[in-house]
Amino acid sequence: MAIRFAKRMEGLKESEIRELLKLTEKPEVISFAGGLPAPELFPIEEMKEISKIVLEESGTQALQYSTTEGFQPLREKIARRMNSKNKTNVTKDDILITNGSQQGLDFAGRVFLNEGDIVLCESPSYLGAINAFKSYGSKFIEVPTDKDGMIMEALEKILEVTENVKMIYVIPDFQNPTGITWTLERRKKFIEIISKYEIPVLEDNPYGELRFEGESIPSLKSMDKKGLVIFLGTFSKILCPGYRLGWTCASQNILKKFIFVKQVADLQSSSISQREVSKFIDLYNLDNHVKKINEVYARRRDLMLETMKEEFPEGVEYTYPEGGLFIWVELPKHLDSRIIMKDCLANNVAYVPGGSFFPNGGTENCFRLNYSNMSDDRIVEGIKRIGLILRKYMAVKQNI
Amino acid sequence: MAIRFAKRMEGLKESEIRELLKLTEKPEVISFAGGLPAPELFPIEEMKEISKIVLEESGTQALQYSTTEGFQPLREKIARRMNSKNKTNVTKDDILITNGSQQGLDFAGRVFLNEGDIVLCESPSYLGAINAFKSYGSKFIEVPTDKDGMIMEALEKILEVTENVKMIYVIPDFQNPTGITWTLERRKKFIEIISKYEIPVLEDNPYGELRFEGESIPSLKSMDKKGLVIFLGTFSKILCPGYRLGWTCASQNILKKFIFVKQVADLQSSSISQREVSKFIDLYNLDNHVKKINEVYARRRDLMLETMKEEFPEGVEYTYPEGGLFIWVELPKHLDSRIIMKDCLANNVAYVPGGSFFPNGGTENCFRLNYSNMSDDRIVEGIKRIGLILRKYMAVKQNI
Numbered sequence: 001m002a003i004r005f006a007k008r009m010e011g012l013k014e015s016e017i018r019e020l021l022k023l024t025e026k027p028e029v030i031s032f033a034g035g036l037p038a039p040e041l042f043p044i045e046e047m048k049e050i051s052k053i054v055l056e057e058s059g060t061q062a063l064q065y066s067t068t069e070g071f072q073p074l075r076e077k078i079a080r081r082m083n084s085k086n087k088t089n090v091t092k093d094d095i096l097i098t099n100g101s102q103q104g105l106d107f108a109g110r111v112f113l114n115e116g117d118i119v120l121c122e123s124p125s126y127l128g129a130i131n132a133f134k135s136y137g138s139k140f141i142e143v144p145t146d147k148d149g150m151i152m153e154a155l156e157k158i159l160e161v162t163e164n165v166k167m168i169y170v171i172p173d174f175q176n177p178t179g180i181t182w183t184l185e186r187r188k189k190f191i192e193i194i195s196k197y198e199i200p201v202l203e204d205n206p207y208g209e210l211r212f213e214g215e216s217i218p219s220l221k222s223m224d225k226k227g228l229v230i231f232l233g234t235f236s237k238i239l240c241p242g243y244r245l246g247w248t249c250a251s252q253n254i255l256k257k258f259i260f261v262k263q264v265a266d267l268q269s270s271s272i273s274q275r276e277v278s279k280f281i282d283l284y285n286l287d288n289h290v291k292k293i294n295e296v297y298a299r300r301r302d303l304m305l306e307t308m309k310e311e312f313p314e315g316v317e318y319t320y321p322e323g324g325l326f327i328w329v330e331l332p333k334h335l336d337s338r339i340i341m342k343d344c345l346a347n348n349v350a351y352v353p354g355g356s357f358f359p360n361g362g363t364e365n366c367f368r369l370n371y372s373n374m375s376d377d378r379i380v381e382g383i384k385r386i387g388l389i390l391r392k393y394m395a396v397k398q399n400i
Numbered sequence: 401m402a403i404r405f406a407k408r409m410e411g412l413k414e415s416e417i418r419e420l421l422k423l424t425e426k427p428e429v430i431s432f433a434g435g436l437p438a439p440e441l442f443p444i445e446e447m448k449e450i451s452k453i454v455l456e457e458s459g460t461q462a463l464q465y466s467t468t469e470g471f472q473p474l475r476e477k478i479a480r481r482m483n484s485k486n487k488t489n490v491t492k493d494d495i496l497i498t499n500g501s502q503q504g505l506d507f508a509g510r511v512f513l514n515e516g517d518i519v520l521c522e523s524p525s526y527l528g529a530i531n532a533f534k535s536y537g538s539k540f541i542e543v544p545t546d547k548d549g550m551i552m553e554a555l556e557k558i559l560e561v562t563e564n565v566k567m568i569y570v571i572p573d574f575q576n577p578t579g580i581t582w583t584l585e586r587r588k589k590f591i592e593i594i595s596k597y598e599i600p601v602l603e604d605n606p607y608g609e610l611r612f613e614g615e616s617i618p619s620l621k622s623m624d625k626k627g628l629v630i631f632l633g634t635f636s637k638i639l640c641p642g643y644r645l646g647w648t649c650a651s652q653n654i655l656k657k658f659i660f661v662k663q664v665a666d667l668q669s670s671s672i673s674q675r676e677v678s679k680f681i682d683l684y685n686l687d688n689h690v691k692k693i694n695e696v697y698a699r700r701r702d703l704m705l706e707t708m709k710e711e712f713p714e715g716v717e718y719t720y721p722e723g724g725l726f727i728w729v730e731l732p733k734h735l736d737s738r739i740i741m742k743d744c745l746a747n748n749v750a751y752v753p754g755g756s757f758f759p760n761g762g763t764e765n766c767f768r769l770n771y772s773n774m775s776d777d778r779i780v781e782g783i784k785r786i787g788l789i790l791r792k793y794m795a796v797k798q799n800i
Contacts, residue, residue, distance in 0.1 A: 044459035051451035059444035063642035099666035242463035242671040266499035271642040
């Protein structure tokens with residue numbers, strides 16, 4: 001007799017992409033595949049000082065169990081920061097601390113999704129969210145996007161004819177994987193539409209503060225009058241990912257469910273990590289730290305885009321991100337980025353093939369590039385190598 | 401239109417017990433209600449030193465994303481420790497790092513349980529596990545226990561007549577809430593039975609190392625030849641809970657599913673916490689630290705039991721735990737510990753009413769006492785107060 005697993009486990013298969021990404025971990029590979037922050041910007045000296053202070057000032061509390069909702073002073077600081085950066089009007093009582101925003105994504109699936117429920121998302125969308133929702137048996141309808149974000153006419157049409165849309169998942173700021181940011185007009189229209197249909201919205205905002213140019217645009221959460229928008233934030237990209245701290249901000253009736261789930265899922269997030277990050281915000285200037293990050297990432301984005309312009313053959317399209325971590329590349333329809341990736345790996349350079357970002361599959365002529373985690377010289381060298389390979393593939397087609 | 405949540409959320413209600421326990425958090429309350437370790441034993445000075453070393457030696461890795469499975473050197477140390485303490489024969493590849501063992505409990509529910517599946521557990525059993533499994537829509541059959549652990553004849557009878565038993569959840573060492581430890585004979589018989597039926601077993605072992613007297617008994621995991629036993633461990637009770645680090649040890653076919661779930665649930669546990677705990681094990685003697693904990697807890701257990709002997713009225717029964725954190729008290733059947741708890745709170749003393757530890761309810765004449773978290777004088781004073789209240793309730797009955 002074989003061990004019988006739950007039905008929901010059938011959807012979770014060995015990810016082809018995960019296996020591929022393991023090959024990118026060798027040090028000789030110039031990898032644009034991950035979504036890792038630049039480690040050279042981590043505040044190591046500051047955190048050394050801070051861990052000492054936290055353990056001196058409140059060692060017994062930092063090492064003990066604490067509340068499920070999270071460390072109150074940290075929740076207060078998050079609420080204030082959101083009100084300033086994301087134009088919301090929230091308090092600590094609207095905030096639950098989670099293990100990165102990935103846990104907020106997973107909890108959203110757990111709180112809302114029955115087997116067969118439909119999630120709407122941008123096409124393409126974030127792989128980690130897609131997998132979390134799939135693990136609850138959800139189906140997806142992909143809403144078309146353009147350079148201004150989700151296309152509202154498409155969204156309306158889908159909502160008009162579709163029963164059982166349970167949740168809409170979006171990343172309006174520097175989207176993963178495209179780097180695209182929704183315009184204010186799109187956001188306003190979106191809130192109008194979802195207010196009419198009263199569908200919960202998961203606004204995933206890990207990159208919002210990583211803006212290199214232009215003005216930041218108010219969050220969906222800030223425009224929501226009906227308590228439909230659940231906002232996910234994280235310290236992974238503005239401080240560092242190692243503490244695994246993020247947050248969920250939602251109206252009381254929804255947040256209460258997330259807190260129940262947090263209680264059974266792992267009781268609480270780390271007491272000491274929460275106190276350390278909270279103390280960092282007290283003693284250092286997080287805004288200045290983010291500014292430092294943005295200067296480096298902006299330079300790397302520019303360098304990557306410039307090199308792409310020179311090295312990528314004609315007919316290859318890509319986005320221009322005003323912030324965040326990613327550039328999205330589209331090849332002519334007949335090319336398959338999974339096949340090209342094998343050539344890339346043989347030349348010690350890597351990206352993420354785009355297919356996995358489409359929950360319903362079927363689109364393979366695109367890939368995602370990350371510019372935050374590689375040094376200037378490796379960015380230039382890596383893009384040159386990809387460019388050479390792309391030229392080869394483009395040439396083959398032309399010769400047919 | 402109200403927001404529609406997933407069906408599974410219907411089972412998760414505001415816990416009466418959680419509301420009650422909030423009242424025990426006032427400093428003037430002598431609370432035997434929690435399951436908190438003694439904070440005065442936390443290695444604060446050591447962790448101060450360690451956090452400095454970890455950030456100096458490997459700051460960029462400690463603050464960066466890491467692998468889903470967990471920090472390899474820590475997994476190696478856990479495997480070695482299990483092989484020594486729990487008589488297993490496992491390697492790092494059998495270990496997944498989780499956020500405390502609560503996350504392992506929740507993952508087990510997620511990996512195995514469909515709506516309506518049956519979980520067998522000891523009667524009574526751990527509240528946090530019951531709630532995690534219930535959140536996946538499981539049903540429970542409670543297997544009777546005595547002072548030697550689960551009663552094997554009862555287990556066999558249930559398995560003979562019950563379809564769809566998907567998982568058996570047990571805490572064989574210093575059980576929560578009873579403090580009872582299974583004898584070697586019971587364990588052998590248990591393995592014989594589950595090997596026949598081939599049902600996965602969740603062996604929850606947060607307290608195994610907290611033995612004050614007698615010889616430790618091999619884990620179920622160590623006797624399992626069929627890869628059916630999933631072992632859950634944690635640093636919360638042998639080091640401190642603040643880092644939220646535990647582990648799941650299981651055979652490859654099962655562990656693979658847990659790793660999938662960890663990936664979608666929160667990507668990974670904290671990189672820096674894992675490195676800090678790993679470094680503690682390198683630089684300090686965890687065995688000596690556990691010995692220190694056991695000396696203090698043994699004294700507190702003795703003091704609590706002695707005071708109970710003097711102060712509790714005749715007719716009140718309680719367990720004698722050889723280790724762990726808890727004593728389980730049984731009152732005459734007509735008494736309801738929830739009602740008595742109100743009197744206790746009015747006298748600034750608290751325990752956990754026992755009803756919540758029975759997944760199917762219906763037993764209210766018992767409560768759980770924790771002795772690890774209170775000073776000697778408060779233990780004596782608190783037990784005296786409870787004794788006085790119990791005498792009053794016992795007297796009322798006699799007068800009827």
